[in-house]
Amino acid sequence: MDLDDTPEQAAYRAEVRAWLDEHSSQAPILQGEGALEDEDEIIAARREWQGKLAEGGLAGVVWPKEYGGQGRGPIEQVICNQEIARAKVPGILDAIGVGMLGPTIIAHGDEDQKGRYLGPMLHGDEVWCQLFSEPAAGSDLAAVQTRARLQEDGSWRLTGQKVWTTNAQFASYGLLLARTDADVPKHKGMTMFIVPMDAPGVTVRGLRQISGEAEFNEVFFDDLAVDAGAVVGGVGNGWGTALTTLMYERVTIGLGGEGLGYNSTRFAGAIAGDEHARRDPEVRHQLGEIASELLAVRFTGYRTLTALQKGQIPGPEAGLAKVTIVNGAIKAGDLIADVQGPDALEKDSEWAYMISFLPGLKSAGGTEEILRNTIGERVLGLPPEPRLDKGIPFSELRSKEGAAA
Amino acid sequence: MNLALSDEQVFLREAARGALSRFKTLEAAREALDGDQSALPDMWPAACEAGWPGLLIDEDRGGAGLDAFDAMLVLGECGRVLAGIPLLGHLPASAILNDSSNAASLLEPLAGGERRAAYLPVSPPTDVDEHWSVDPRHGAARATAPTAASSGEGTATVSGELAFVPDAPNADLLVGVALLDGQPVGVAIEAGATGVSVEATTRYDSTRSLGHVSLSEAPATVLDASAESLAAAWHLAQALIAAESLGSVETALDVTVQYAKERHTFGRAIGSYQAVKHSLTEVLRQLENGRSLLYYAGWARRGAPQEFPLAAGAARSVAGRALDHAARTMISVHGGIGATWEHDAPLYFRRAQLSRRLLGGTGAATDRVAGELIAQADAA
Numbered sequence: 001m002d003l004d005d006t007p008e009q010a011a012y013r014a015e016v017r018a019w020l021d022e023h024s025s026q027a028p029i030l031q032g033e034g035a036l037e038d039e040d041e042i043i044a045a046r047r048e049w050q051g052k053l054a055e056g057g058l059a060g061v062v063w064p065k066e067y068g069g070q071g072r073g074p075i076e077q078v079i080c081n082q083e084i085a086r087a088k089v090p091g092i093l094d095a096i097g098v099g100m101l102g103p104t105i106i107a108h109g110d111e112d113q114k115g116r117y118l119g120p121m122l123h124g125d126e127v128w129c130q131l132f133s134e135p136a137a138g139s140d141l142a143a144v145q146t147r148a149r150l151q152e153d154g155s156w157r158l159t160g161q162k163v164w165t166t167n168a169q170f171a172s173y174g175l176l177l178a179r180t181d182a183d184v185p186k187h188k189g190m191t192m193f194i195v196p197m198d199a200p201g202v203t204v205r206g207l208r209q210i211s212g213e214a215e216f217n218e219v220f221f222d223d224l225a226v227d228a229g230a231v232v233g234g235v236g237n238g239w240g241t242a243l244t245t246l247m248y249e250r251v252t253i254g255l256g257g258e259g260l261g262y263n264s265t266r267f268a269g270a271i272a273g274d275e276h277a278r279r280d281p282e283v284r285h286q287l288g289e290i291a292s293e294l295l296a297v298r299f300t301g302y303r304t305l306t307a308l309q310k311g312q313i314p315g316p317e318a319g320l321a322k323v324t325i326v327n328g329a330i331k332a333g334d335l336i337a338d339v340q341g342p343d344a345l346e347k348d349s350e351w352a353y354m355i356s357f358l359p360g361l362k363s364a365g366g367t368e369e370i371l372r373n374t375i376g377e378r379v380l381g382l383p384p385e386p387r388l389d390k391g392i393p394f395s396e397l398r399s400k401e402g403a404a405a
Numbered sequence: 406m407n408l409a410l411s412d413e414q415v416f417l418r419e420a421a422r423g424a425l426s427r428f429k430t431l432e433a434a435r436e437a438l439d440g441d442q443s444a445l446p447d448m449w450p451a452a453c454e455a456g457w458p459g460l461l462i463d464e465d466r467g468g469a470g471l472d473a474f475d476a477m478l479v480l481g482e483c484g485r486v487l488a489g490i491p492l493l494g495h496l497p498a499s500a501i502l503n504d505s506s507n508a509a510s511l512l513e514p515l516a517g518g519e520r521r522a523a524y525l526p527v528s529p530p531t532d533v534d535e536h537w538s539v540d541p542r543h544g545a546a547r548a549t550a551p552t553a554a555s556s557g558e559g560t561a562t563v564s565g566e567l568a569f570v571p572d573a574p575n576a577d578l579l580v581g582v583a584l585l586d587g588q589p590v591g592v593a594i595e596a597g598a599t600g601v602s603v604e605a606t607t608r609y610d611s612t613r614s615l616g617h618v619s620l621s622e623a624p625a626t627v628l629d630a631s632a633e634s635l636a637a638a639w640h641l642a643q644a645l646i647a648a649e650s651l652g653s654v655e656t657a658l659d660v661t662v663q664y665a666k667e668r669h670t671f672g673r674a675i676g677s678y679q680a681v682k683h684s685l686t687e688v689l690r691q692l693e694n695g696r697s698l699l700y701y702a703g704w705a706r707r708g709a710p711q712e713f714p715l716a717a718g719a720a721r722s723v724a725g726r727a728l729d730h731a732a733r734t735m736i737s738v739h740g741g742i743g744a745t746w747e748h749d750a751p752l753y754f755r756r757a758q759l760s761r762r763l764l765g766g767t768g769a770a771t772d773r774v775a776g777e778l779i780a781q782a783d784a785a
Contacts, residue, residue: 002406002407002704002708003406003408003704003708004406004708005406006406009406075406264778265778265781265782265785268775268778268779268781268782269782269785271775271779271782272778272779272782272783273782278779279533281772283775284533284771284772284775284776284779285768285771285772285775287774287775287778288718288722288770288771288772288773288774288775289722289726289771291719291774291775291778292694292698292718292719292720292722292723292771292774293694293723295698295701295715295716295719295774296693296694296695296697296698296701296719296723297694297697298697298701299408299697299698299700299701300693300694300697302406302408302697302700303408303409303696303697303700305406305408306406306407306408306409307409309406309407310409317689317693320686320689320690320693323690324690324694369679369683372679372682372683372686372687373679373682373683375686375689376676376682376683376685376686377682379686379689380658380662380676380682380685380686380689381662381666382662382665382666382674382676382677382681382682382685383666383673383674383676383677384677385677385678385679386673386677
């Protein structure tokens with residue numbers, strides 16, 4: 001057991017660091033002096049920077065070489081992330097595409113799709129968004145109602161609404177989970193599609209959050225036409241394809257908590273600056289409890305990495321780390337606001353932003369309740385709740401739900 | 406990076422589980438609570454056979470030359486079955502002696518377990534308290550550390566009081582910290598020497614042997630261990646009791662999950678209800694957090710000694726809360742029977758309540774986490 005780099009990992013770290021030393025000056029500045037302010041300029045600059053990172057081999061670290069990646073392991077990915085953070089430069093813009101959707105296309109897509117989409121995705125030329133959740137399909141994702149209808153010429157027409165879609169406002173493509181057959185049980189009648197975001201019939205509307213900013217969107221599809229080549233992983237196999245994406249999402253969240261800035265060092269720094277609070281036993285006790293749990297998550301991440309390195313797939317228990325991070329950060333925001341008073345809630349305060357962001361994050365990537373259900377069943381082996389939707393065609397579920405109520 | 410158990414560590418853990426399974430520890434714990442202390446099995450010979458007394462002693466001094474994480478694996482197994490093996494006292498004491506160059510003759514008989522040591526716990530200063538201090542006999546205020554007066558080359562007499570010292574009764578050697586001209590020094594004191602009295606006591610948990618130690622100009626060997634080593638012994642004790650507590654959490658969770666699968670109400674296993682399922686995943690969440698911190702502490706003792714106080718404090722803090730929560734969940738999921746003498750749950754509950762108040766208590770460990778992080782922030 002050790003936390004040090006192997007000689008190979010150290011060599012890789014040196015390689016990444018050398019590239020960053022040489023190229024960091026070209027990175028866009030997002031905070032502090034000289035920071036870009038215009039939203040469009042920021043996106044353009046970050047896309048360009050992602051292209052540079054890709055050329056340098058710092059994007060798509062775990063992607064196979066044949067698709068432009070580095071063919072390396074998850075540990076090298078983490079080393080790369082650590083070095084990018086150390087260099088204080090932004091990472092890739094399209095973490096959702098490169099981290100979750102690209103690997104899904106690599107796993108389930110056909111050769112035409114891989115050849116057409118993966119390169120521009122990796123280089124930031126085409127940003128992607130994930131079109132899974134709907135107003136009535138969140139925790140119960142397999143309840144999606146966005147309908148894709150097969151046309152006589154083999155093309156498809158899509159109608160419906162997606163929501164919580166990060167980056168949709170500037171995305172070129174989306175990976176969309178739609179219902180293609182409502183007359184079979186719900187998990188069986190879905191299909192995954194690649195959809196163009198700039199086509200007629202696609203409307204993107206920003207959803208403002210508690211902070212006042214609109215970081216995600218709702219997306220409406222009104223009879224959008226796509227051809228047969230847009231289907232990923234086969235008609236009727238949408239759920240299996242979606243599970244691949246969700247597995248990569250768990251890995252991204254499980255290993256990325258520190259990247260969100262919810263760590264003990266940052267929170268302790270906010271307390272250390274107050275001469276009274278840093279000696280107050282109650283403040284110290286709360287800080288100690290919060291920080292201990294957040295520290296634990298860092299090492300849980302290393303345990304996950306060890307498992308990945310041995311070729312094991314991280315299980316749902318990685319979701320516990322998300323619960324710890326979110327709840328720990330909520331308590332930390334509360335404590336810091338208690339210490340700093342109303343100043344913590346000032347418009348441009350980093351703490352006001354965090355305090356506003358966290359209530360929504362509690363539901364993102366799986367609500368705490370769903371995570372606890374899944375972990376209770378899959379890790380502890382507890383029996384599932386009785387379900388009313390097992391084996392029933394999707395089209396009959398609505399009347400069934402009405403009867404049960 | 407590799408945070409997995411080695412084959413040797415897996416073997417060590419399984420061998421420990423096997424060795425401990427030969428004893429009926431839970432039955433003995435219950436009988437001892439009823440007043441029959443003789444029901445508690447003497448497990449020290451089994452510990453010696455397994456080589457545990459020498460875990461943290463170098464190989465060339467007769468020990469196994471292993472590290473804190475290995476010791477934590479053994480303590481975890483002890484915690485699973487509430488085994489009262491006096492390693493919590495012995496191992497930190499052996500670590501101080503192992504770090505001293507003038508303790509070879511004291512160390513050798515400890516490595517094989519012919520003699521047993523107990524650690525006199527003295528907590529090192531924090532960012533808000535500059536004193537070395539000990540647990541008080543009563544109340545909330547920390548008590549002053551023992552003092553030493555030089556009595557010749559490498560010897561001293563030590564005076565002071567230490568309350569609720571784990572595993573002190575029947576120890577042969579007491580090893581800890583005393584202040585000599587205000588500076589911390591390591592001291593080793595023969596338990597049978599004049600001026601030493603150890604009053605055996607128990608509180609609430611019959612499996613935990615405690616002693617109030619009085620030293621009145623007791624003759625001591627002054628060890629040449631560094632102040633860092635003396636502080637590290639305190640942090641090691643924190644990590645060990647954390648590991649032991651998490652072992653108890655494992656059993657509490659296993660037993661409770663099993664029951665939640667078997668017990669039915671309203672036509673369903675109770676584990677299918679979200680209220681029960683979510684409270685059990687909360688036990689698992691705290692257990693997993695604690696396990697991750699054991700890895701941190703196990704690595705930091707040698708790999709990043711400046712982080713050992715933080716890592717061990719965090720492990721203790723999380724483990725203490727985890728055990729309390731696990732024991733309470735164990736009782737409530739089992740319903741009324743869980744709160745009776747018929748069931749094992751009260752034994753784990755008793756273990757949780759006492760463990761959280763020993764060795765400074767989980768509160769002090771939590772405070773040290775805050776202090777270490779504030780100091781890090783100041784340095785940044």
